[in-house]
Amino acid sequence: MSSIVLSVVVPMYNEEAVIPALVERLRPALDGLGVGYEVVAVDDGSADRTAQVLFEQGRVWPELRLVKLRQNSGHQAALTAGLHRSRGDWVVSIDADLQDPPETIVEMLRVAREQGLDVVYGVRSDRRTDTFFKRHTAGAYYRLMRRLVGADVPSQAGDFRLLSREVVDVLKVLPERTPVYRLLVPSLGFAAGQVTYVREKRAAGETKYPLRKMVALAWDSAANFSAAPLRIATWLGAIAFLACLALMVFGMVVWANGTVIPGWTSLFLAVLLLSGVQLICLGLLGEYVARIYKTVQNRPTFHIGFDSATVPQEVEIPKQRSAATAL
Numbered sequence: 001m002s003s004i005v006l007s008v009v010v011p012m013y014n015e016e017a018v019i020p021a022l023v024e025r026l027r028p029a030l031d032g033l034g035v036g037y038e039v040v041a042v043d044d045g046s047a048d049r050t051a052q053v054l055f056e057q058g059r060v061w062p063e064l065r066l067v068k069l070r071q072n073s074g075h076q077a078a079l080t081a082g083l084h085r086s087r088g089d090w091v092v093s094i095d096a097d098l099q100d101p102p103e104t105i106v107e108m109l110r111v112a113r114e115q116g117l118d119v120v121y122g123v124r125s126d127r128r129t130d131t132f133f134k135r136h137t138a139g140a141y142y143r144l145m146r147r148l149v150g151a152d153v154p155s156q157a158g159d160f161r162l163l164s165r166e167v168v169d170v171l172k173v174l175p176e177r178t179p180v181y182r183l184l185v186p187s188l189g190f191a192a193g194q195v196t197y198v199r200e201k202r203a204a205g206e207t208k209y210p211l212r213k214m215v216a217l218a219w220d221s222a223a224n225f226s227a228a229p230l231r232i233a234t235w236l237g238a239i240a241f242l243a244c245l246a247l248m249v250f251g252m253v254v255w256a257n258g259t260v261i262p263g264w265t266s267l268f269l270a271v272l273l274l275s276g277v278q279l280i281c282l283g284l285l286g287e288y289v290a291r292i293y294k295t296v297q298n299r300p301t302f303h304i305g306f307d308s309a310t311v312p313q314e315v316e317i318p319k320q321r322s323a324a325t326a327l
Contacts, residue, residue: 009082122160237279
């Protein structure tokens with residue numbers, strides 16, 4: 001066992017204004033745990049004094065570590081850097097804006113230990129502090145992801161979660177170039193539970209997730225975990241081919257009635273036939289690209305959580321807990 005029991009990973013980008021408030025709430029919560037811990041603050045190439053403020057805070061708070069990226073790489077990349085640098089037996093990821101209360105970390109660690117869980121999601125039970133637009137777009141995002149990826153994706157769970165060291169080690173070896181952890185973690189199948197909380201207002205500064213980044217996150221989520229975008233070509237091709245068949249019948253009817261100029265029917269039918277065939281071929285090509293895409297991702301097809309050959313017979317098989325079960 002590591003002497004560091006808990007690592008708290010905090011990705012930051014231009015969060016100079018909120019750092020004092022974050023330290024004021026996060027440090028007492030972690031000190032009260034009575035275990036060894038570290039706070040891995042990842043500065044994602046901030047343009048303000050975020051790194052300097054963190055460095056100054058680290059002088060009076062030895063458990064605070066500063067990991068500075070050379071340039072702005074994005075929230076998920078900063079989170080990845082923090083996970084890879086963490087050393088604790090348990091790792092919590094939390095944003096710096098204090099919309100996710102740091103005090104909930106205590107409850108997450110308690111639930112994980114008592115219930116024998118590897119993952120505990122922080123789930124927002126109340127999002128009234130968010131704008132109307134943000135609440136409804138977030139709801140649409142989670143409904144779409146649960147439909148594309150599966151029901152194991154917990155609704156209203158962002159990047160506020162607790163992971164065991166085993167989960168972190170698995171994440172570190174996955175060949176993900178653009179990971180979306182809110183979908184990637186549930187896909188691993190580890191025993192998981194939830195802790196609910198009320199989402200608070202941002203303590204200071206401005207949101208770092210404008211509409212442009214939310215759309216990019218939704219696209220990365222769909223592209224990383226589903227071949228549905230590629231299969232759009234297949235469905236469009238099939239629909240277009242059926243439409244072409246109907247138009248071919250129409251062309252033959254108007255030709256039989258003699259209501260068209262000579263040569264129009266043959267040209268019309270040839271264009272329709274070639275267009276339909278091309279779209280069908282494009283759709284088939286998309287199906288094979290989808291399979292190549294899945295192969296290149298090289299994700300494990302299974303993860304062993306228990307093997308009776310490697311443990312004593314008196315040890316009970318651990319129960320699998322669904323991520324959708326609220327605690």
